[in-house]
Amino acid sequence: MGAPVVSGTVVAGRSTKDAIRDAALQLFSTKGFDHSSLREVADAVGITKASLYYHYASKVDLLVAIIEPMFDEVRTQVEGLDEIAHTPENVRAVIRERLRSTLANRKVGALCMRDTVAIVNALGNRYPDLIELHHRTCRWLAGPHADADTLLRATAAMQVLSTAMMSQEIVPDTDIDHIEATLLNAALGVLYPAR
Amino acid sequence: MGAPVVSGTVVAGRSTKDAIRDAALQLFSTKGFDHSSLREVADAVGITKASLYYHYASKVDLLVAIIEPMFDEVRTQVEGLDEIAHTPENVRAVIRERLRSTLANRKVGALCMRDTVAIVNALGNRYPDLIELHHRTCRWLAGPHADADTLLRATAAMQVLSTAMMSQEIVPDTDIDHIEATLLNAALGVLYPAR
DNA sequence: GTCTATATACCGATAGAC
DNA sequence: GTCTATCGGTATATAGAC
Numbered sequence: 218m219g220a221p222v223v224s225g226t227v228v229a230g231r232s233t234k235d236a237i238r239d240a241a242l243q244l245f246s247t248k249g250f251d252h253s254s255l256r257e258v259a260d261a262v263g264i265t266k267a268s269l270y271y272h273y274a275s276k277v278d279l280l281v282a283i284i285e286p287m288f289d290e291v292r293t294q295v296e297g298l299d300e301i302a303h304t305p306e307n308v309r310a311v312i313r314e315r316l317r318s319t320l321a322n323r324k325v326g327a328l329c330m331r332d333t334v335a336i337v338n339a340l341g342n343r344y345p346d347l348i349e350l351h352h353r354t355c356r357w358l359a360g361p362h363a364d365a366d367t368l369l370r371a372t373a374a375m376q377v378l379s380t381a382m383m384s385q386e387i388v389p390d391t392d393i394d395h396i397e398a399t400l401l402n403a404a405l406g407v408l409y410p411a412r
Numbered sequence: 413m414g415a416p417v418v419s420g421t422v423v424a425g426r427s428t429k430d431a432i433r434d435a436a437l438q439l440f441s442t443k444g445f446d447h448s449s450l451r452e453v454a455d456a457v458g459i460t461k462a463s464l465y466y467h468y469a470s471k472v473d474l475l476v477a478i479i480e481p482m483f484d485e486v487r488t489q490v491e492g493l494d495e496i497a498h499t500p501e502n503v504r505a506v507i508r509e510r511l512r513s514t515l516a517n518r519k520v521g522a523l524c525m526r527d528t529v530a531i532v533n534a535l536g537n538r539y540p541d542l543i544e545l546h547h548r549t550c551r552w553l554a555g556p557h558a559d560a561d562t563l564l565r566a567t568a569a570m571q572v573l574s575t576a577m578m579s580q581e582i583v584p585d586t587d588i589d590h591i592e593a594t595l596l597n598a599a600l601g602v603l604y605p606a607r
Numbered sequence: 608g609t610c611t612a613t614a615t616a617c618c619g620a621t622a623g624a625c
Numbered sequence: 626g627t628c629t630a631t632c633g634g635t636a637t638a639t640a641g642a643c
Contacts, residue, residue, distance in 0.1 A: 233608085249529035251446030254636065268609045270638070333526040334444035355582075365583040366594055372582050373575040373598045380568040387550075387567050388560040399561055403568045406601040428626080449618065462621085463627045471619065 234272045236262050242283050246328045250280060250335040277339050284329060284336070287322040288344060294318070295350045298357045305409075308358065312378070312404050315354070316397055319381045327382040351375070358408060374404040429467045431457050437478050441523045445475060445530040472534050479524060479531070482517040483539060489513070490545045493552045500604075503553065507573065507599050510549070511592055514576045522577040546570070553603060569599040 240261040244253045255276055259266045273279040294314060301307050319326055329336055337347075356363070359371035377400060380387075384396045435456040439448045450471055454461045468474040489509060496502050514521055524531055532542075551558070554566035572595060575582075579591045 247529075249446065249533055251444060252530060252533055255638090256636085264608090265610060266637085267611080267639080271608060276637070331528040332530065334442070335447060335527065335530060338444055338447050365586045366590070369575070369579065369583050369586070369591065369594055370598055372578065373572045373595060376571040376575050377568045377602060380564065380571050383567065384564065388564050391560045391564070395561070396564065399564055400568060402605055403565055403602045406605055407572060407598045410597055410601055411606040450620090451618085459626090460628060461619085462629080465620070466626060469620095 233262070233264070233268075237264075237269055237272055237279065238282050241279050242324060242328065245280070245283070245332065246324065249332050250339055255279075277343075280336065280339055281343065284325055287318075287325045287329075288347065290318050290322070292350060295353050295357075298353065301357075303357065303360045308408065309401070309405060311358070312374070312408075313397070313401055316378050316381060316401055316404075319378055320384070320393060320397065323382045323385070326379070330379060330382060370407050370410070374407040377404040377407055428457070428459070432459075432464055432467055432474065433477050436474050437519065437523065440475070440478070440527065441519065444527050445534055450474075472538075475531065475534055476538065479520055482513070482520045482524075483542065485513050485517070486510075487545060490548050490552075493548065496552075498552065498555045503603065504596070504600060506552070507569070508592070508596055511573050511576060511596055511599075514573055515579070515588060515592065518577045518580070521574070525574060525577060565602050565605070569602040572599040572602055 237258060241253070241258045244258055244261060248257075255269055256266045258279070259269045262269070269279075273282065294311075298311065301311065340347075355368060355371045355375055358374060359367045363371070380403075381396065381400055384391070384393075384400075388396065432453060436448070436453045439453055439456060443452075450464055451461050453474070454464045457464070464474075468477065489506075493506065496506065535542075550563060550566045550570055553569060554562045558566070575598075576591065576595055579586070579588075579595075583591065
C-alpha cells in the first residue's frame, strides 16, 4: 500500500513478501490450497494480484515459501537418524526433538495434515522423498529388524505426536512444556507397550 | 456405455451410479476433491459429464454419496455414548467399535483425513455437527470431570485409531484382527498411562 | 513496486436432441 | 440414459503504463 521501503524491507519491520506469506498461510489453512485464490491473498494484504506476482513467481512458489522451512527441519532430523544408535534413551530424545519442531511449526503442520492431497498434488515432484522421510522415521523408531507389529506401533506413535498440532484448540490453557511431556510419554507408551 | 439395464441395475451387478461413486472415490483420494473435475470422473467411468449429472445433481451430491454412510455410522455411535457408563470395560468396547468401523471404512476415512479442508468447505453447513461429534467422543473417552491432560490423551488415543486407515500400506501382510488388537491396546495405553 | 486490463483455460452446470 | 454444445463464472498468469 505504498509504505516506505528501504532495500526491500518495509520500515515497520515486515516486508510485503512476508505479509503475503503470512496471509496465504492463514487463508490456505482455513479454505484449503485449491480453494484459495491469489486474488483473496492479495486482498488480505491490501495489494493486487499482479503485485503479488512481483514477489512470488507462482501460486506453488508461495506454497513452497510457507512449508519449506518445516520440511528442511524434518529432513535434517531424519537424515541424522542414520548416525544415532537405537537405544531407549536415544528413542526418547528423537521423539522429543520431533515433538518440539512439531509444536514450533504447528500452524504449517496442521495445514499439511488437513490439506495433504491438494498440497502433494501442487508440489508434484518438488519433494519426491517427503513420504519416504516419514517412513524412515517410523522404521528408525521401530528399531532394526522390527516385526510388523512394532512398525505399526511406531506409526501410531508418530500419529500421537501429530496431536501437538491441534493442542492449542483442545487444551488452550495448558502450557507447552506440559503438552510436550504428556505426548512424549504417550508416544513412548505406544512404542513400548506395558502389556 | 449402453449396457443392458433392469430397473436401474446393470446386469453385470453394479449400477452406473455405483460405478460413478467408486471412480470418484478413487479420483478424490489421489487428486483431492477440488482438483478432481467431473469430466475426469466421467472419463474414468466411460460416460460424459452430462450423463453424470443425470445420476448426481451436483459435485457435492456425489461427495455426500461417498462419505454419508461412514458419517451416519459415526453419528449413531457417538449419539449412543450418552447411555453408556464410563467404565474401563465400556471404554475398551467403545474404542474397539470405533476401530472396527474405521477399518471397515478406511478408504473413505483416509480421504476425509487427507483432504479435510476441501471437504469441510464443500459440505458447508450440511453436517454442522461433524467436528463436535469427534470432540464428544474425545470427551467421553476422557471421562466425566476430566482434566486438560486427560482430554489431550483422549485426543491422542483417537489419533492412534486413525492409524488403522493407513494400516494396509504400512503392514500389508498383517491380518486385520491383529491390527485391531494392536491399535486397541495402543489407544488404551495412551488413555491409561502406566507411568 | 503497484496498478489496470486482458489473455487463456478450465470448471460446474444446463439445454435440448436422440 | 447418454449425447453435443454451450453458458456463466473464476482461476492463474501476463503485458505494459506509471
